[in-house]
Amino acid sequence: MSSGYITQQLINGLAIGSLYALVAVGLSMVYGILRLINFAHGDLMMIAGMFGATLFLWLSKSPLLFFMVLALLAGLLGLVFERIAYRPLRGAPEVNLLITSFAVSSILQVGMQMLFSSSPRRFETVASLSRLYQIGSVQIRGADMATFFITLLVAVLLTWFTRRTRTGIAMRAVSENLDTSMLMGINPSRPIALAFFIGSFLAGVAGVLWGWKYGQVDPLIGFLPGLKAFVAAVIGGIGSIPGAFLGGYILGMAEVFFVGFLPPSFSGYRDVFVFSLLFIVLLVKPQGLLGQTKGRRA
Amino acid sequence: MKVLEVKDLEVRYGGIRALKGVSLSLEEGQITVLLGANGAGKSSLLKAISGLVKPSAGSIQLWGQETRGLPAYRITGLGVAHAPEGRGMFASLSVRENLQLGGFLAPSTELPTRIEEALTLFPRLKERYNQLAGSLSGGEQQMLALARALVAKPRLLLLDEPSLGLAPIISQEIFRTIRQVHQTGLSVLVVEQNARLALQVADYAYVLKTGEVETHGLANDIKGLEQVGKAYLGVT
Numbered sequence: 323m324s325s326g327y328i329t330q331q332l333i334n335g336l337a338i339g340s341l342y343a344l345v346a347v348g349l350s351m352v353y354g355i356l357r358l359i360n361f362a363h364g365d366l367m368m369i370a371g372m373f374g375a376t377l378f379l380w381l382s383k384s385p386l387l388f389f390m391v392l393a394l395l396a397g398l399l400g401l402v403f404e405r406i407a408y409r410p411l412r413g414a415p416e417v418n419l420l421i422t423s424f425a426v427s428s429i430l431q432v433g434m435q436m437l438f439s440s441s442p443r444r445f446e447t448v449a450s451l452s453r454l455y456q457i458g459s460v461q462i463r464g465a466d467m468a469t470f471f472i473t474l475l476v477a478v479l480l481t482w483f484t485r486r487t488r489t490g491i492a493m494r495a496v497s498e499n500l501d502t503s504m505l506m507g508i509n510p511s512r513p514i515a516l517a518f519f520i521g522s523f524l525a526g527v528a529g530v531l532w533g534w535k536y537g538q539v540d541p542l543i544g545f546l547p548g549l550k551a552f553v554a555a556v557i558g559g560i561g562s563i564p565g566a567f568l569g570g571y572i573l574g575m576a577e578v579f580f581v582g583f584l585p586p587s588f589s590g591y592r593d594v595f596v597f598s599l600l601f602i603v604l605l606v607k608p609q610g611l612l613g614q615t616k617g618r619r620a
Numbered sequence: 621m622k623v624l625e626v627k628d629l630e631v632r633y634g635g636i637r638a639l640k641g642v643s644l645s646l647e648e649g650q651i652t653v654l655l656g657a658n659g660a661g662k663s664s665l666l667k668a669i670s671g672l673v674k675p676s677a678g679s680i681q682l683w684g685q686e687t688r689g690l691p692a693y694r695i696t697g698l699g700v701a702h703a704p705e706g707r708g709m710f711a712s713l714s715v716r717e718n719l720q721l722g723g724f725l726a727p728s729t730e731l732p733t734r735i736e737e738a739l740t741l742f743p744r745l746k747e748r749y750n751q752l753a754g755s756l757s758g759g760e761q762q763m764l765a766l767a768r769a770l771v772a773k774p775r776l777l778l779l780d781e782p783s784l785g786l787a788p789i790i791s792q793e794i795f796r797t798i799r800q801v802h803q804t805g806l807s808v809l810v811v812e813q814n815a816r817l818a819l820q821v822a823d824y825a826y827v828l829k830t831g832e833v834e835t836h837g838l839a840n841d842i843k844g845l846e847q848v849g850k851a852y853l854g855v856t
Contacts, residue, residue, distance in 0.1 A: 491717050492724060495710050501672055502708040504692035507725040507772070614712060
C-alpha cells in the first residue's frame with residue numbers, strides 16, 4: 323500500500339468529512355440551545371439540492387450567487403419551521419420536539435416529491451468543479467477542494483462569531499442556562515432563531531456541495547447524511563461546535579478508510595461500521611469527545 | 621415613589637402554594653433583607669419579581685409599573701439585576717464573557733468602563749479574567765455574580781443568598797461590598813440565611829414563614845424581636 327494511496331484516502335476522508343461536519347454543526351447548535359434533536363435537518367440539505375438541480379440554468383452565470391440563493395433558501399426555511407413548528411412547543415417535553423421534527427422531515431420529503439417527482443434529478447456542475455486536479459501523486463476533484471475550504475472558512479467564522487461577538491456569546495449563554503441568560507436581558511427567541519438560521523443555512527451549503535460531489539439529487543437524499551451528521555455530532559459531543567467538526571471528520575475518515583483498506587466484499591457494511599463506531603465512542607465517553615456533562619438545565 | 625410594591629402575591633408550583641399572599645414594599649436607596657427558614661418562599665419571591673416564575677395571583681409594581689407576567693428579560697431592561705440562587709454562573713464561559721453578558725443591554729461603548737469599575741471592586745476577578753467561570757472558587761463565583769449584576773448598572777439589585785457556602789471572612793467581604801455599592805443610591809433586596817450578618821447592613825427587614833410575611837420592620841427593631849432572635853440569630 324503506497325503512501326500515495328494513503329494520502330489519496332486521507333483527502334477523500336477530508337472531503338466527505340467536511341460535508342458531515344457542515345450538517346453536524348447545525349444539528350449541534352440547535353441541540354445545544356433548544357435540546358432538540360432535529361431529524362428534519364438533513365432534509366434542508368436535500369431542499370437546497372433539489373432547488374439547485376432546478377435553478378441551475380438560471381443561476382449558472384455566477385456559482386457564488388447560486389450558492390448563496392440556495393443556502394439562504396434553506397436558512398429561511400429553517401427559520402419558518404422554527405417559528406411555526408418548534409417555537410409553540412417551547413417548554414414542552416423534549417420528546418415532543420423530536421416527534422415534531424419527524425413530522426417536519428416528512429412534510430419536506432413528501433412536499434418535494436409532489437413538487438418535483440421522486441425520481442433523481444441531475445445536478446449540473448461547472449467545469450472547474452468537476453475537473454480533477456493532479457497534485458503530486460494524488461488527484462483532487464475541484465468540488466472536493468471547494469468543500470474542504472468552505473468548511474474551513476465556516477469553522478473559522480463560527481469560532482469567531484461564538485467567541486467574539488455579543489450575539490455569539492449570548493447564544494452560548496442561552497445554551498448553558500436559559501433562565502440566567504434571561505436575567506442578563508437576553509430575549510432567548512433571538513439566539514434560538516439565529517441558531518436555526520445558521521444551522522439551516524449551512525445545511526443548504528452542504529446540499530449544494532453534495533450535489534456537486536455526487537451529480538444527482540432526489541427527495542430522500544437528506545435522510546442518511548442527516549443521520550450520519552447526527553452520529554458525528556454525538557461522537558464529537560452534541561452541543562459542542564468544535565465537537566461537530568471533529569466528529570464529522572472522524573466519521574468521514576473512518577468511512578473512507580474502512581472502504582479503502584478492507585477487502586471490497588466488506589464495503590457494503592460501511593454504514594454498519596459507522597454506527598458501530600458510535601457505540602464504541604459512547605461506551606468509552608458517553609458525553610462524546612468534546613462534550614460537557616450537563617445537568618444544569620431545569 | 622416606591623421602588624417595588626408587591627401586593628397579595630401568590631406563587632404555585634403545581635398544587636403547592638409557595639407564596640400565599642405576600643405584600644412587601646421597598647423604599648428607594650434602602651437595603652432590605654428577606655429572612656426566613658428554608659422553604660419559606662424567599663427565593664420564589666425574588667424569582668417572581670424578576671420574572672423567572674409566573675405568579676398565580678397578586679400584583680408586582682416596579683417604579684409604579686405593573687410587571688407581573690412580563691418576561692424576565694424585559695424586567696431586566698427596567699433596571700433590575702437578579703443574582704440568582706446558586707450564583708447562576710455560565711460555567712463554560714470565561715469571567716470576561718460573564719461580565720460582558722451582565723452588560724448585555726448596555727451600550728457597547730460603555731461596557732469596557734463598566735467592567736473596569738466592577739473589577740476595581742473585586743480585584744481578584746481581574747487575575748481570573750480569562751479563566752472559565754466554572755474553575756473559580758465559591759467565593760470568587762459569588763464575587764463574579766455580584767460584579768456581573770453591577771455591570772448592568774441596575775436601579776434595583778436582587779441577591780439570593782450571597783453568603784451561601786462561603787467562609788465567614790468572604791461573606792463579610794461580600795456584604796461590605798454590597799454596602800459600598802448601595803451608597804451610590806442603589807436599592808437592594810437581599811435574601812439571606814445569615815441573619816446576623818444581613819441585619820448589620822440592612823435598613824429594613826421582612827421575615828417570611830411558610831409563604832407568608834410573619835413580621836417586618838426596621839432592621840434594628842427586627843434584631844431585637846424575641847422570635848427572630850431565637851429562630852435566626854441563635855439567641856436562646
